[in-house]
Amino acid sequence: MLATNTTEPAAAAAAAAAECGADVWQLSRHLLYVLLAAAGLVPQLSVAQDLTRHRRSARSASDDTLLTRMRISIVLMTLSNLWKPVSEHVHEWPSLVRPACLAASMVEINTVGLISAANCLVSACRLQQVSAARLPALAPHLTQTRLRWQNRLLLAATGVGLALAPLFGLNGFGFYLCTGEPLPERPPALALFAINSSINTSNFLCCVLLLRASSGRQGTHRPRNYVPSESWAQLGLCTVLVDTLLVPINTSQLPAGNKALLNHLHITLLHGVLGPGLLRLMAGRWRHQVREQRRKVATAAERPPTSTQADIRLDLI
Numbered sequence: 001m002l003a004t005n006t007t008e009p010a011a012a013a014a015a016a017a018a019e020c021g022a023d024v025w026q027l028s029r030h031l032l033y034v035l036l037a038a039a040g041l042v043p044q045l046s047v048a049q050d051l052t053r054h055r056r057s058a059r060s061a062s063d064d065t066l067l068t069r070m071r072i073s074i075v076l077m078t079l080s081n082l083w084k085p086v087s088e089h090v091h092e093w094p095s096l097v098r099p100a101c102l103a104a105s106m107v108e109i110n111t112v113g114l115i116s117a118a119n120c121l122v123s124a125c126r127l128q129q130v131s132a133a134r135l136p137a138l139a140p141h142l143t144q145t146r147l148r149w150q151n152r153l154l155l156a157a158t159g160v161g162l163a164l165a166p167l168f169g170l171n172g173f174g175f176y177l178c179t180g181e182p183l184p185e186r187p188p189a190l191a192l193f194a195i196n197s198s199i200n201t202s203n204f205l206c207c208v209l210l211l212r213a214s215s216g217r218q219g220t221h222r223p224r225n226y227v228p229s230e231s232w233a234q235l236g237l238c239t240v241l242v243d244t245l246l247v248p249i250n251t252s253q254l255p256a257g258n259k260a261l262l263n264h265l266h267i268t269l270l271h272g273v274l275g276p277g278l279l280r281l282m283a284g285r286w287r288h289q290v291r292e293q294r295r296k297v298a299t300a301a302e303r304p305p306t307s308t309q310a311d312i313r314l315d316l317i
Helices: 002-051 062-089 094-134 136-141 144-168 173-179 187-210 229-243 246-251 256-301
Strands: none
Touching: 002 062, 002 136, 002 256, 062 094, 062 144, 062 173, 094 136, 094 144, 094 173, 094 187, 094 229, 136 173, 144 229, 173 256, 187 229, 187 246, 246 256
């Protein structure tokens, strides 16, 4: 009898401790999602503000697509991160669970897919710019206006296709975590990752071709593009390679909640913090190099005509 009375308080204390630990973990997870939303905003807003400093006519088609990518990423990534803490309380209204989780799944799929698609379009656009610069016959067919509309239509078509994917049963892991439904034996998310991998492969090939290419115009008041082709290609290659980490994360035997958290960490840190941060540094460094080169050209032009001076050429890569 004494043993029974002693065991019951111990079991109650253990249950209370476990419940307290679960509450602390839930609160920590909610706070982490909010911090991710805030962390992803600052670098992307900085790049977007830097791109909008100049008139639209002074921006190239690839810069316009890059600006659109930043704006899409800012909105969707923030919504996706902030939705996670809310989704755990949506079960209080059973009639709203499935529609709300379906909308959240659309946001998550579009966040990953549109970022990858926009990066690929920027790389392809830079490649087209290089082709037009090297082959004058192509220049009339690859004007900045045509490239702008090409990128807009392709990005819009990609967004519509990705938004419709959940309606046909192609949902990510977050959908099943949100609704509480059991995960299928063959998760539909694997098909989504196959689509994303094909987009990343296309981006990878474009970046490889861009590595030794150059574009831009001489004597302009600013670089023709936000960053040089070589820098964009290097950043694109690194991004695609790091993005492959999503495959082992999502094919592992981890619980759906842990997979969702790792996906958000990976996407926010890579595409919302590191990528835009490096892009901003590359743009600042390139503008500094252009100013230094022009200063050298101006200094050389002021020398006496009798002095011997090297022919300095400014190639905007």
